Every structure is written in structure tokens, then in C-alpha cells.
Amino acid sequence: MQSQYRLSTRMSRDVRDLFIRIGLIAMLVVFSYQVFQPFLELMLWSVILAVTLYPLQRWLQARLGLRDGRAATLIVVVALLLLLVPVYLLALSLSDSLDALVILLKSGDWSLPAPPDSVAGWPLVGPRLHAAWLSASGDLTSALHRLLPHLKGSGRALLGALANISAALLLFIAALIIAGICMAFGENGLSAAQRIAARVSGPERGPHIVKLCTSTIRAVAQGVIGIAFIQMLLVGVGFVAIGVPGAGILAFVVLLLGIVQLPATLITVPVIVYVFSTQGFDVATIVFAVYSVVAGLADNVLKPLLLGRGVDVPMPVVLFGALGGMVVKGIIGLFLGPVILAVAYKLFWLWVDEQRQEDVADLGHPD
Structure with missing residues (x-):
């Protein structure tokens, strides 16, 4: 009877210890996720880019005889140039266009040409578009005043879209740099991934x-x-x-x-x-x-x-x-x-x- 009581006490103590350990592990996992969550999307993009570009790194190593770090650096630098140069040229072109528009607006010598007669023949929107265009060509200032309330909302949406695009571009650049670091240690990363997968699935x-x-x-x-x-x-x-x-x-x-x-x-x-x-x-x-x-x-x-x-x-x-x-x-x-x-x-x-x-x-x- 006493041995059964001791066995029951030990089992209850083991169950209590098990639940305490599970609770502590759950707290650790939740807290770790909360700390890492702001960087989760960045690291996911970094892993995706590293996995995608790693065969290119191996090819460069075989052809040029570069080390892991130098091959990864070369890939990141070339990718940044391919990404940033067109973006810079596009931004420069937009800036020049905006400067020309500001100068034109300040000069007052701006007007809208009359619409071609073919616009009126467009299906569905042709007649309305032709009438609105013709009215604006005669008095552009009044037309802009009528459109100003609608343009404000569109401008806010456009600025929001530009902000999102800029944030996505910065995120991609940061992810590309981190992916280069991951590729520099590609063999260690592959070994770690295989060990984790083997532990989880056998x-x-x-x-x-x-x-x-x-x-x-x-x-x-x-x-x-x-x-x-x-x-x-x-x-x-x-x-x-x-x-x-x-x-x-x-x-x-x-x-x-x-x-x-x-x-x-x-x-x-x-x-x-x-x-x-x-x-x-x-x-x-x-x-x-x-x-x-x-x-x-x-x-x-x-x-x-x-x-x-x-x-x-x-x-x-x-x-x-x-x-x-x-x-x-x-x-x-x-x-x-x-x-x-x-x-x-x-x-x-x-x-x-x-x-x-x-x-x-x-x-x-x-x-």
C-alpha cells in the first residue's frame, strides 16, 4: 500500500514537472517569436534569395576560382547595381519632369490642346472623355479647380503607394545583403538545415x-x-x-x-x-x-x-x-x-x- 502511494506521488510529481517544463518552453518560444517577429520577413526573404542565388555562386567559384565570401560579395554587388542603376535613372527622369512641370506652372504659359476628333468615336467613354477634354482645353484652370477635390485623394494614395514601394525596395536591399552573408557560409547553412530536418522528420x-x-x-x-x-x-x-x-x-x-x-x-x-x-x-x-x-x-x-x-x-x-x-x-x-x-x-x-x-x-x- 505504501509503495503504491509512493508510486502515485512520484507520478504526480513527474506530471507536474512535465507541465512546468512545457509551460517554460512555451513561454520561451512565444517570447523568442515576439523578439524575432520584426525581422521575420527580412530573414525569410534573405533565405529565399540565398537559396535562389547559391547555384550561381557555385558556378562562379568553379569558373573564377573565388572563395565563398568573394563570390557572394560579387553577386551582391552586381545585383545591387542592376537594381539601383535603373531605379536611379527612373528617379532622375521623374525629377526632371517634375522640375519642368513646376517651371511651366509658374510661367503661366500652359494649356491643354484640343482633343482629336477620333476620341469621340471611342466606345463607351469616347463622348464623355471628348467633352471633358474639350472643356478643359478651353479653360484648364476651371477644370483643375473642379478636379482638385478628387486629385487630393488620388495624391494621397499615390504618395502612400510610393512610400510602400520605397519600403519594399529597402527591405529587398537589406535582404540581398544578408543573403550574401548566408551564401558566404553556404556549406554550414546546408549542413544545419539537414540536421534540423533530420531531427524533425528522421x-x-x-x-x-x-x-x-x-x-x-x-x-x-x-x-x-x-x-x-x-x-x-x-x-x-x-x-x-x-x-x-x-x-x-x-x-x-x-x-x-x-x-x-x-x-x-x-x-x-x-x-x-x-x-x-x-x-x-x-x-x-x-x-x-x-x-x-x-x-x-x-x-x-x-x-x-x-x-x-x-x-x-x-x-x-x-x-x-x-x-x-x-x-x-x-x-x-x-x-x-x-x-x-x-x-x-x-x-x-x-x-x-x-x-x-x-x-x-x-x-x-x-x-
Whole structure:
């Protein structure tokens, strides 16, 4: 009787100690997450960039004989130049345009030309647009006063969008620098990832899970950038052929929109309107409009073809993961969604195959 009482007391003490340990671990995890949470998106982007660019680093090391740190530094410097130089030129062009606009407004010698007669023939919006344009061309000051309340709200929205774009650009630059540091210690990072995966899913599955995650991230990144680049070329060729001013800058904006998963029609539709208003309706402009619409929607066809190449899961899993992740978590969900869905898909079928192997073994060795 006394031994049973001691056993019961020991079990209750062990259970109490277990709950205390679980509580302390939970508190530690929650507090650690709260401390790390402001840097979570930055570190996720850094890991995604490091995984994507690491094969390029290995290629540079093999070709140029560079060390890990120097190859990673070279990649980061070139990437920053490719990113910042066009942004600087675009900002410089916008600054010059704003300066010219301010000078024009101060001089008072500004007016709006009368609209072409072809604008009135546009479907749906043509007559209203022609009337508003004609009224503004006669008295631009009164028209601006009427539009001023609407322009204030649009200006605030535009400033907010510019602030968000600037913050995203700074975040990407910081993530690129941290990714370079991660690539400099790429072998240690790979070993650590395999050890963590082996501890979570077992020594046999661990390396395979790590390989699946890295291949999925690279496939999505290469697919997104590759699709955006192809779309930039398609749209840019049309802009150059029809003679759109600033065709190169507009094509580069299409590339940026494709990378951040925004539709290229944000650029192609205004350009089509501009071409129709300046060159009228003829065979060349109509062909250009149809071509630009098709080129702007080409990503909807290319995504199912390019996403998921080289990944050991069906393409629909990667595609649904990318689209669903983007809806739930934005741009970063474009990468996290396919990784999570691919790992879940693979673990599910590994679990199914294990059960089937056990059933076969039981049938082969009956009691």
C-alpha cells in the first residue's frame, strides 16, 4: 500500500514537472517569436534569395576560382547595381519632369490642346472623355479647380503607394545583403538545415525534405523572374515597334510588375489609350493593341508551363501553392506556399507508402 502511494506521488510529481517544463518552453518560444517577429520577413526573404542565388555562386567559384565570401560579395554587388542603376535613372527622369512641370506652372504659359476628333468615336467613354477634354482645353484652370477635390485623394494614395514601394525596395536591399552573408557560409547553412530536418522528420527523410524545399524555392524564383523577363521582352518589342516614348523605361516597369506579381496591363492599357489618342485608329494601332493585350496576359499561360520545373512534385501542387500563398501572404507567400504545399504533399505520400509497405510485410509473414 505504501509503495503504491509512493508510486502515485512520484507520478504526480513527474506530471507536474512535465507541465512546468512545457509551460517554460512555451513561454520561451512565444517570447523568442515576439523578439524575432520584426525581422521575420527580412530573414525569410534573405533565405529565399540565398537559396535562389547559391547555384550561381557555385558556378562562379568553379569558373573564377573565388572563395565563398568573394563570390557572394560579387553577386551582391552586381545585383545591387542592376537594381539601383535603373531605379536611379527612373528617379532622375521623374525629377526632371517634375522640375519642368513646376517651371511651366509658374510661367503661366500652359494649356491643354484640343482633343482629336477620333476620341469621340471611342466606345463607351469616347463622348464623355471628348467633352471633358474639350472643356478643359478651353479653360484648364476651371477644370483643375473642379478636379482638385478628387486629385487630393488620388495624391494621397499615390504618395502612400510610393512610400510602400520605397519600403519594399529597402527591405529587398537589406535582404540581398544578408543573403550574401548566408551564401558566404553556404556549406554550414546546408549542413544545419539537414540536421534540423533530420531531427524533425528522421535521418532518412531529412536530406530529401531539404532538397525538396530548395528545389521548390529555386523553381518558383526562376519561374517568376523568367516569366517577368519574357513578358518584358514581348511588351518592349511592341512599344519600340509602334514608337512609344520611353519604351525602355516602360518595359523595365513591366519587369518589376511581373516580379511583384502585378498585371502588366497596368502599363499596356494606358499605352494603348495613348497610341490611339495620338495615332488614331488604323491597322497598325489595332494590331499593336491586340498584341499588347496578348503580351500583357502571357504570364497566365507561361506560369503553368514554367513553375514547378525540376521539382519532385506535380506541377499543379506548385502552381496552387504559389497562387494560394500569394493570396494569403502576399509576395512572400508566392515562395512559402509552394514549399509548404510540396513538403506536405511529399510527407503525405511517404506516410501512405509506409502503411502500404507494412501491410505487404504482414501479408508476407503471416502469424
